[in-house]
Amino acid sequence: MKYDLVVIGGGPAGLAAAHAAWEDGCKSICILERDKELGGILNQCIHNGFGLHFFKEELTGPEYAGRFIEMLRSTGVEVKTDAMVLDVTHDKQVHVVSAASGYEVLDAQSVVLAMGCRERTRGAIAIPGTRPAGVFTAGAAQRYLNIEGYMVGKRVVILGSGDIGLIMARRMTLEGAKVLACVELMPYSGGLTRNIVQCLNDFDIPLYLSHTITDIQGRDRVERVTVSQIDNKRQPIPGTEMVFDCDTVLLSVGLIPENELSRATGLEMDARTNGPVVYENMETSIPGVFACGNVVHVHDLVDFVTAESQRAGHAAAAYCAGQVAASTVIKPISAGNGVGYTVPQHIRMDAVTDAVSLFFRVRAVYRDAKIVITDETGAQIAAFAREHLAPGEMESIKLPRVLLDKVQGALTVSIEEGK
Amino acid sequence: MYDITIIGCGVIGASLAYRLSRYDLRVLVLERENDVAMGTTKANSAIVHAGYDPMNGTLMAKLNVRGSEMMEGLCKDLDVHYQRSGSLVIAFSKQELLTLQEMYENGKRNGVPGLKLLSAEQTHAMEPNLADTVRGALYAPSAAIIDPWGLCIAEAETAVKNGVELRLRTAVTGIEQQAGHVLLHTSTGDVQTRFAVNCTGTHAHELAEMAGGEGWEAKPTRGEYYLLDKSSGDLVKHVIFQCPSSVGKGVLVSPTVHGNLIVGPNAADADDADDKRTTAPGLHEVQTVARRSVPTIDIRQCIRTFAGVRAITNRPDFIIEPDDVCPGLLHLAGIKSPGLSAAPAIAEYAEKLLGQMGVCYVEKPDFDGTRRVTRFKHLSGEEKAKLVAENPLYGRVICRCETITEGEIVDAIHSPIPPCSIDGVKRRAGAGMGRCQGGFCGPRVMEILARELKTDQMDILQDQDGTFLITGQTKMGGAKA
Numbered sequence: 055m056k057y058d059l060v061v062i063g064g065g066p067a068g069l070a071a072a073h074a075a076w077e078d079g080c081k082s083i084c085i086l087e088r089d090k091e092l093g094g095i096l097n098q099c100i101h102n103g104f105g106l107h108f109f110k111e112e113l114t115g116p117e118y119a120g121r122f123i124e125m126l127r128s129t130g131v132e133v134k135t136d137a138m139v140l141d142v143t144h145d146k147q148v149h150v151v152s153a154a155s156g157y158e159v160l161d162a163q164s165v166v167l168a169m170g171c172r173e174r175t176r177g178a179i180a181i182p183g184t185r186p187a188g189v190f191t192a193g194a195a196q197r198y199l200n201i202e203g204y205m206v207g208k209r210v211v212i213l214g215s216g217d218i219g220l221i222m223a224r225r226m227t228l229e230g231a232k233v234l235a236c237v238e239l240m241p242y243s244g245g246l247t248r249n250i251v252q253c254l255n256d257f258d259i260p261l262y263l264s265h266t267i268t269d270i271q272g273r274d275r276v277e278r279v280t281v282s283q284i285d286n287k288r289q290p291i292p293g294t295e296m297v298f299d300c301d302t303v304l305l306s307v308g309l310i311p312e313n314e315l316s317r318a319t320g321l322e323m324d325a326r327t328n329g330p331v332v333y334e335n336m337e338t339s340i341p342g343v344f345a346c347g348n349v350v351h352v353h354d355l356v357d358f359v360t361a362e363s364q365r366a367g368h369a370a371a372a373y374c375a376g377q378v379a380a381s382t383v384i385k386p387i388s389a390g391n392g393v394g395y396t397v398p399q400h401i402r403m404d405a406v407t408d409a410v411s412l413f414f415r416v417r418a419v420y421r422d423a424k425i426v427i428t429d430e431t432g433a434q435i436a437a438f439a440r441e442h443l444a445p446g447e448m449e450s451i452k453l454p455r456v457l458l459d460k461v462q463g464a465l466t467v468s469i470e471e472g473k
Numbered sequence: 474m475y476d477i478t479i480i481g482c483g484v485i486g487a488s489l490a491y492r493l494s495r496y497d498l499r500v501l502v503l504e505r506e507n508d509v510a511m512g513t514t515k516a517n518s519a520i521v522h523a524g525y526d527p528m529n530g531t532l533m534a535k536l537n538v539r540g541s542e543m544m545e546g547l548c549k550d551l552d553v554h555y556q557r558s559g560s561l562v563i564a565f566s567k568q569e570l571l572t573l574q575e576m577y578e579n580g581k582r583n584g585v586p587g588l589k590l591l592s593a594e595q596t597h598a599m600e601p602n603l604a605d606t607v608r609g610a611l612y613a614p615s616a617a618i619i620d621p622w623g624l625c626i627a628e629a630e631t632a633v634k635n636g637v638e639l640r641l642r643t644a645v646t647g648i649e650q651q652a653g654h655v656l657l658h659t660s661t662g663d664v665q666t667r668f669a670v671n672c673t674g675t676h677a678h679e680l681a682e683m684a685g686g687e688g689w690e691a692k693p694t695r696g697e698y699y700l701l702d703k704s705s706g707d708l709v710k711h712v713i714f715q716c717p718s719s720v721g722k723g724v725l726v727s728p729t730v731h732g733n734l735i736v737g738p739n740a741a742d743a744d745d746a747d748d749k750r751t752t753a754p755g756l757h758e759v760q761t762v763a764r765r766s767v768p769t770i771d772i773r774q775c776i777r778t779f780a781g782v783r784a785i786t787n788r789p790d791f792i793i794e795p796d797d798v799c800p801g802l803l804h805l806a807g808i809k810s811p812g813l814s815a816a817p818a819i820a821e822y823a824e825k826l827l828g829q830m831g832v833c834y835v836e837k838p839d840f841d842g843t844r845r846v847t848r849f850k851h852l853s854g855e856e857k858a859k860l861v862a863e864n865p866l867y868g869r870v871i872c873r874c875e876t877i878t879e880g881e882i883v884d885a886i887h888s889p890i891p892p893c894s895i896d897g898v899k900r901r902a903g904a905g906m907g908r909c910q911g912g913f914c915g916p917r918v919m920e921i922l923a924r925e926l927k928t929d930q931m932d933i934l935q936d937q938d939g940t941f942l943i944t945g946q947t948k949m950g951g952a953k954a
Contacts, residue, residue, distance in 0.1 A: 088870065088873060136869060138869075138870035138873065138876075140870075140876065149854065151857065151861060151868045151870065152868050152869070153861075153865040153866065153868040153869040153879075154865070154868075155868075156858055156861040156862050156865070156868055157854065157857045157858035157861050157868070159854075172908070172909045172912060172913065173909070173912055175776065175777075175908075175909065175910040175912060176777075176910070177700070177775055177776040177777035177778060177910055178773070178775060178776065180699070180751075180756055180772075180775055180778045182750070182751045182752050182753045182755075182756060182778075183750055183751065184749065184750045185749065185779065186940060187934070187935035187936065187939075187940035187941060187942055188942075191912045193912065194911075194912045194913075194915060194916065197916050198916055198942075198943065199947055201916070202916055202920075202930065203946055203947050203949060204930065204931065204943040204945070204946055204947065205943065205944050205945045205946065205947055206942060206943060206944060207944055208944055229947050229948060230948075268753065271750075273747070273939070274937060274938070274939025274940045274941075275939060275940060275941060290753075301944070314874075317704075
């Protein structure tokens with residue numbers, strides 16, 4: 055089976071990439087989705103707040119996914135659901151298995167990786183204590199509630215203030231559970247401000263910053279947890295212990311791009327994002343293999359996933375049409391002071407038409423700060439003033455071509471604290 | 474009247490059950506939990522020790538070396554993950570090099586094959602990621618890594634397939650020696666049996682006390698571990714031990730048969746026989762000590778921490794003997810490390826002792842001591858295609874981290890000892906063992922379990938009884954199209 059483009063993952067990233075590629079004239083496209091339905095994690099995000107940027111209206115997760123699924127219906131894009139990709143070879147053979155079609159090898163001219171991300175677990179953060187039932191990642195709990203229709207607890211403590219945890223604080227409360235506390239290791243929340251307000255404050259759920267769960271108790275089911283304040287070395291401060299009698303702990307302690315396939319394929323990876331290194335058009339280190347969405351870096355808003363994935367889809371279509379974005383002038387971008395990572399990690403100057411957008415996250419909360427772009431000579435290329443910067447909100451800047459032309463060697467993005 | 478009743482179905486009870494299932498005997502196995510392999514068997518280092526460590530002349534020394542000899546063939550027969558990785562005990566000082574020399578000689582006396590003392594250069598050539606401070610090592614090529622609960626389940630299943638009766642959720646509450654037989658009081662009724670065997674691990678002393686004797690003093694000791702993601706699975710190729718001290722064999726670093734890296738254990742007093750908690754200081758100790766061996770261990774790659782309890786007693790050796798007061802009761806107790814390594818040999822030895830106690834062995838003509846399991850991810854592309862064509866359920870990947878298919882999960886659910894929990898499926902099929910720890914596949918495994926067992930999803934447990942996941946329906950709950 056031959057395709058111009060095989061898209062791995064039928065969540066928001068894969069859907070947008072496939073649609074953009076189709077619009078650009080790529081005519082044989084196949085989306086491979088491991089779940090039973092398209093839409094990815096949006097299917098269990100039944101709350102609203104999606105689409106404000108992209109559709110200029112407020113949608114629920116399933117509605118947002120539904121828009122794209124509807125848009126694809128009128129195209130010739132093929133979809134295989136319940137289909138798991140086992141391997142992508144260097145020459146873009148995609149090995150896939152499904153109950154419906156068995157074991158197949160698809161020959162792809164180009165590939166878009168859009169596998170999304172997974173949640174960090176209790177194991178990843180090694181919370182001490184016993185190991186009873188009742189400790190769920192927020193996303194797993196969300197699936198039980200919103201897809202399966204089951205409640206997973208009555209008295210809940212949430213560790214981590216990532217967006218899914220905040221959303222689940224509200225969701226569990228609306229379903230009659232008592233959410234006792236949201237506990238955050240960092241001195242600031244990892245989620246969007248609007249979620250802190252709408253999901254915690256509106257329901258009088260206390261948020262304990264610079265705190266963590268130091269012990270989980272209960273033999274069979276969670277019975278209580280101990281929460282302690284931590285010092286600046288993240289060590290619990292003795293004497294600050296609070297004990298919560300609860301039957302459930304939800305974890306919202308970070309998301310990790312799911313790149314097992316990317317690694318097995320041999321893509322160059324970025325240790326800071328846990329995603330593949332990409333160029334300005336979302337192409338990875340293997341020509342014709344693109345990546346977009348949470349598999350590249352974790353986004354806060356699906357609207358931005360869509361925008362990024364459309365760029366990947368357009369680029370894949372261009373690649374299939376023979377427009378290879380080879381360039382000898384490659385400008386690497388590095389994360390400087392206060393910046394965790396950047397996407398893209400490289401810019402190919404020949405491929406840039408009018409401007410390049412850079413996405414990144416800062417490492418701490420800043421007020422009245424400047425985002426500063428410098429080059430290898432230390433010359434300042436551009437500066438962008440920001441009233442507020444926080445790790446929980448992805449930042450972006452647009453660099454016009456005229457500025458990029460001035461850059462000597464590598465670019466660095468850093469934060470300068472204002473006063 | 475049963476001929477033999479085995480109390481406890483961890484790896485010791487299961488090894489004995491498997492061994493006895495070849496004979497024409499009425500054998501009963503009692504297990505207090507809802508599944509087999511629920512105690513120390515599922516929480517240990519997963520190592521088959523070579524046998525240089527236990528002092529020559531002890532039962533531990535003899536049975537460890539014999540068990541290590543038997544293990545490879547046993548795992549082949551039962552299709553259990555086993556890999557003869559070899560082990561290195563590393564030394565950081567002159568003093569420790571002397572300890573290696575003593576262990577080498579003790580090992581020779583114990584009959585451990587192939588032992589070699591290595592120089593620092595030889596050691597680093599074999600394991601480049603070891604610390605520069607390593608000054609030499611004792612190499613034991615016969616040491617191996619194994620799937621411990623997999624072995625227990627395979628033996629128990631094969632025993633059941635060959636006619637052994639297994640009663641789960643049955644705790645023994647009293648033991649009486651009667652004329653010519655033993656009467657066991659249990660939570661599911663009395664059992665009459667000619668002989669009983671105590672394989673209750675960290676609880677073994679409780680049974681000895683029930684029988685009316687003095688027993689021994691239990692000193693349950695917790696060991697805490699980190700399990701690291703497969704990305705760290707090839708940091709070392711051998712089991713890496715440090716020199717043993719008075720508190721045990723120390724913290725090891727080892728690949729697992731599932732491709733992960735295991736780091737641990739420490740040794741901390743347990744509150745009781747089931748005290749499997751981890752603690753912040755304990756885990757900290759484990760990672761600090763392990764970094765002495767392999768400085769580049771990245772603990773952020775951890776996917777799970779856990780603790781197991783060692784069945785340590787006030788007696789230095791295994792306690793394998795008939796009870797003083799109740800002569801029909803044979804104790805296989807105090808089975809601490811190297812208990813897993815010795816398990817098949819302990820069973821062999823127990824069979825002999827039971828013979829001396831009066832059991833007659835007549836082989837069954839129809840005994841089948843083998844077992845085969847389908848493992849999708851280990852098949853070639855061609856084999857995968859063929860399998861999915863025969864049964865489409867093998868084409869539906871449920872556990873994406875470990876590539877475990879619905880076919881394999883359904884196989885596990887309909888195996889001779891059907892699991893009733895998500896972790897029971899995990900221990901059999903491997904779903905949920907990966908880096909997302911069942912975050913994605915847990916709800917789907919629950920759904921498959923409920924469907925195959927024809928029960929409600931609300932009744933599906935995470936693990937042992939009481940580990941319920943669902944507390945009720947949502948307001949529109951369960952209303953599915």
